[in-house]
Amino acid sequence: MSRRTARPRRPSAAPAPEVTAASPCPCGLPAPYAECCGRFHAGAPAPTCEALMRSRYTAFAVRDSAYLLRTWHPDHRPDVLDLDPGQRWLGLEILETTEGTAFHTTGTVTFRAHYSAGGHRDSLHEKSRFVRHEGGWVYESGVFAD
Template sequence: MSRRTSRPRRPATTAAASPRITPASPCPCGLPAPYAECCGRLHALAAAAPTCEALMRSRYSAFVVRDAAYLLRTWHPETRPPSVDFDPAMRWERLEILETTEGSAFHTAGTVTFRAHYTDDGRPDSLHEKSRFVRHEGAWVYAAAVFVD
């Protein structure tokens, strides 16, 4: 998941303060489980994403909690940037999974089409993307994306 905008971006930092998400908070990915039992387990390396949709949800949650290390760890080495920058004025609000293709334990690739809702300086907007995931060394990783609109 990445972000594009038509207005100039403010300076971003990888050290931006993350929103207050506790282990007992609802998971940002939208599934009905506390963060610690859902995406938090993946962020803490206590489990691996079993499907590309689970990886997409955990990567969205990593953007919410601003976990750059997890995002980089789950990015394919051929497309991984050197760092992840977080815009301090941006707040991720809600994730909608619109479609998944393949991406189960029986596949080596899959896609997830989603809409991620956010506010930027208090203005609501959304990112509509189709992300491609592949298995790399046995684990699901984010490979690339196409912006849908």
């Protein structure tokens, strides 16, 4: 069986601004990065599938491909994840969540992630499915909503 390689768009312009521990968290919650998604990137488990979704969005924003791969279900994870250094993640809207709490084994998060790439602004609208794997939440799959 061959493994997939996830490759976003061709690289463009300058790198994204650096996110520090004290920076506002890119996920949009009112907490500094270190107290919000940064703690998950550092190894704390995300308590809900929405928290995992937010931390994965933030991992795209800070280009933490290791975290993205670590939180991707092993049956669906690509071998390599090349992130576009010119892509800027501009904001996240959580539109709907179903299940995905400490009392569930599955959950979904429907979201819209805004970005710019190559001088164009756009958004990604997806319904993501999360499952518990080896005790923690992982991203299993997603369906584009638009």
